[in-house]
Amino acid sequence: MVSLTFDNSYARLPERFHHRQQPQRMPAPRLVLFNAALARELGFDPASRTPDEIAALLCGNDLPEGAQPLAMVYAGHQFGHWVPRLGDGRALLLGEVVTPAGERRDIHLKGSGRTPFSRGGDGRAALGPVLREYIVAEAMARLGIPTTRALAAIATGDTITRDTPLPGAVLVRVARSHLRVGTFQYFAATGDVEGLRELADHAVARLYPHARQAENPCRALLDAVIGAQAALVAEWMGVGFIHGVMNTDNTSIAGETLDYGPCAFMDAFDPGAVFSSIDSMGRYAYGNQPSIVYWNLARLAQALMPLLAPDAAQAQHAAQEAVDGFPDRYEAAWLAVMRRKLGLVSAQEGDASLVRDLLTLMHGQGADYTLTFRRLARAVIAPAAGAERPFAPAFDGWLGRWRRRLEADGAGADRSDPSAVSRRLEAANPLFIPRNHLVEEALAAAYAGDPGPARTLLDVLADPFADRPQHARHALPPTPGEIVRETFCGT
Numbered sequence: 001m002v003s004l005t006f007d008n009s010y011a012r013l014p015e016r017f018h019h020r021q022q023p024q025r026m027p028a029p030r031l032v033l034f035n036a037a038l039a040r041e042l043g044f045d046p047a048s049r050t051p052d053e054i055a056a057l058l059c060g061n062d063l064p065e066g067a068q069p070l071a072m073v074y075a076g077h078q079f080g081h082w083v084p085r086l087g088d089g090r091a092l093l094l095g096e097v098v099t100p101a102g103e104r105r106d107i108h109l110k111g112s113g114r115t116p117f118s119r120g121g122d123g124r125a126a127l128g129p130v131l132r133e134y135i136v137a138e139a140m141a142r143l144g145i146p147t148t149r150a151l152a153a154i155a156t157g158d159t160i161t162r163d164t165p166l167p168g169a170v171l172v173r174v175a176r177s178h179l180r181v182g183t184f185q186y187f188a189a190t191g192d193v194e195g196l197r198e199l200a201d202h203a204v205a206r207l208y209p210h211a212r213q214a215e216n217p218c219r220a221l222l223d224a225v226i227g228a229q230a231a232l233v234a235e236w237m238g239v240g241f242i243h244g245v246m247n248t249d250n251t252s253i254a255g256e257t258l259d260y261g262p263c264a265f266m267d268a269f270d271p272g273a274v275f276s277s278i279d280s281m282g283r284y285a286y287g288n289q290p291s292i293v294y295w296n297l298a299r300l301a302q303a304l305m306p307l308l309a310p311d312a313a314q315a316q317h318a319a320q321e322a323v324d325g326f327p328d329r330y331e332a333a334w335l336a337v338m339r340r341k342l343g344l345v346s347a348q349e350g351d352a353s354l355v356r357d358l359l360t361l362m363h364g365q366g367a368d369y370t371l372t373f374r375r376l377a378r379a380v381i382a383p384a385a386g387a388e389r390p391f392a393p394a395f396d397g398w399l400g401r402w403r404r405r406l407e408a409d410g411a412g413a414d415r416s417d418p419s420a421v422s423r424r425l426e427a428a429n430p431l432f433i434p435r436n437h438l439v440e441e442a443l444a445a446a447y448a449g450d451p452g453p454a455r456t457l458l459d460v461l462a463d464p465f466a467d468r469p470q471h472a473r474h475a476l477p478p479t480p481g482e483i484v485r486e487t488f489c490g491t
């Protein structure tokens with residue numbers, strides 16, 4: 001039988017890095033969603049077990065051999081406010097699996113019971129938020145955007161208390177790493193420079209091994225994380241994703257989308273879009289995300305200062321220099337994403353304003369973000385007489401500019417072959433995203449005992465770029481009555 005091979009490098013770090021702890025025993029675990037393809041990538045053959053056995057294994061009742069469950073310690077800025085100790089309050093790292101392809105992946109349980117970091121919380125998760133994270137994380141992965149993955153959503157068979165009693169669940173999550181900006185902040189704030197150094201060495205070995213060859217590996221680590229986060233947020237902006245809780249403890253050192261809470265994909269384009277019920281000030285609004293991640297990376301640089309240079313002034317200089325690189329790195333990453341979405345292959349002066357002018361038009365028109373880009377694939381081909389126009393007349397001027405820009409593109413732009421440009425646009429602009437109203441509909445059905453809509457939605461999102469007429473409903477924006485204005489983290 002093919003099984004999971006554990007090698008737990010984080011568990012080998014000193015005791016002050018974590019708290020060893022067993023998952024709470026769940027009364028009647030039942031598999032609601034399971035990612036068989038991801039299981040196989042991890043080296044686990046799902047056919048070797050029944051669904052109930054898989055549920056018992058992955059919820060922690062029947063811990064897989066080699067797992068060494070522990071709660072990780074970290075600190076963080078939550079909505080800008082410093083919290084000196086957060087840590088896994090409702091989650092456990094089961095261990096690290098080395099896949100048959102030789103890649104190391106964290107296996108993590110969310111909703112597994114109280115830990116010393118739970119503070120006032122119950123350590124548990126409700127079925128709805130678990131399914132939301134599963135669906136949105138898998139959609140993100142299929143959109144080609146770095147993210148933690150979802151291996152399983154397991155109903156635990158007991159009831160937890162929120163505003164109302166709700167079915168409890170655990171999410172089994174897979175990540176390149178669960179190190180956060182907040183992990184570094186914890187060791188920096190406790191004045192534990194030795195711990196900070198071990199953590200940085202661990203991060204370099206695990207995530208950025210090239211940094212080991214650098215003159216200062218810690219500076220190289222910082223630069224690598226800044227680059228990974230610039231690229232990640234640029235991709236979020238490209239698909240209209242709003243993370244919702246970009247606290248430093250939810251900012252991954254691996255540059256993966258981490259800790260899906262009250263997240264959302266926007267429908268109509270609005271740079272001020274906020275969905276999270278706990279973000280009343282709009283700190284984490286769509287358009288603020290680049291500057292928020294910039295701020296979070298400055299906190300990482302600050303935490304790493306004791307390792308950047310032997311004296312404080314030099315360390316300050318190195319930290320500042322690294323962080324100052326962010327705006328240009330982000331702008332370049334964002335422009336690359338947006339050029340791809342416009343079907344452009346070369347880089348030309350004026351591209352940024354071409355993109356920004358389209359966004360301004362979309363905002364003024366209340367246009368659907370996803371479908372506007374997707375329709376460019378139709379707009380590039382001369383419309384058949386009498387066919388429905390893909391764009392409102394307000395876009396005509398902009399479309400003319402865009403067509404001229406496409407023509408000005410160099411060789412390789414397929415300017416003589418509009419259908420090739422159209423295919424490139426379809427490959428860059430998804431038709432299907434996890435729209436809030438579809439996610440809410442799937443969650444409501446699951447609460448009522450029917451996981452069918454969640455499974456269908458996952459099937460659709462598994463191939464976000466391919467038009468499938470039988471799923472036309474899943475491509476549509478919400479009707480006025482279906483619009484979801486607020487999302488909840490449900491913790």
Ligand code: AMP
Pocket residue numbers: 086087088089090091117118119120121122123124125245247250259261489491
């Ligand atoms: P989040 O913003 O959801 O990633 O969580 C922030 C912090 O709150 C982390 O330290 C979590 O472990 C903790 N937390 C969230 N929900 C709970 C819960 N139900 N019980 C205990 N701790 C929780």
Ligand code: MG
Pocket residue numbers: 249250259
């Ligand atoms: Mg978190």
